[in-house]
Amino acid sequence: MATHVPDEELLLALLNSTPVIDGHPEDRLADPAGSASYLRSAGAEIDMDLDTDEHAVLLRARELLQSVVDGAHAPAVLAPLLTGVGSTPHVTGEGIAWSLTTPDGTRTAVRAVLAWDRLARDLPGRLRPCANSDCRLYFVDRSRPGTGRWCSMAVCGNRMKARRHHIRTSGSRTDG
Numbered sequence: 001m002a003t004h005v006p007d008e009e010l011l012l013a014l015l016n017s018t019p020v021i022d023g024h025p026e027d028r029l030a031d032p033a034g035s036a037s038y039l040r041s042a043g044a045e046i047d048m049d050l051d052t053d054e055h056a057v058l059l060r061a062r063e064l065l066q067s068v069v070d071g072a073h074a075p076a077v078l079a080p081l082l083t084g085v086g087s088t089p090h091v092t093g094e095g096i097a098w099s100l101t102t103p104d105g106t107r108t109a110v111r112a113v114l115a116w117d118r119l120a121r122d123l124p125g126r127l128r129p130c131a132n133s134d135c136r137l138y139f140v141d142r143s144r145p146g147t148g149r150w151c152s153m154a155v156c157g158n159r160m161k162a163r164r165h166h167i168r169t170s171g172s173r174t175d176g
């Protein structure tokens, strides 16, 4: 369950760029100028800062990818993001390497979509939204049984357990 796909950090950083902090939704990509450094700090390989167009495409990709991972939309909604994208083989000393060609301003978004696809193939069903409805984070469940529900057991897992316990105990009081 150690499979790591190329650009997984980029995909996760993108999906997780709208966290809820102390009950308030935040947007780590709100500012085009700060977006590349946010993505880099999350481990994504981003060479250059994002220009306005690339930033806009990336926000669109985020919205669509989040909706697909949430199960709200079928992957078909991602199709417009891949228009004009190509992959070209080059013979190297070891074999064949593929280089990605993307329309101007779409490269970062395309890389995130391709990472989503590789994760869906290599670890089917393991990229999930956190089961805490107050949390807007996504995670890749690499546990052996594949039953992980929380972005973090320490944060959301314990919080939800405490809430269920509270509901149970307050419920029994009503019953009794």
Ligand SMILES: [Zn+2]
Binding pocket: 130, 131, 132, 135, 136, 137, 150, 151, 152, 156
């Ligand atoms: Zn969570």
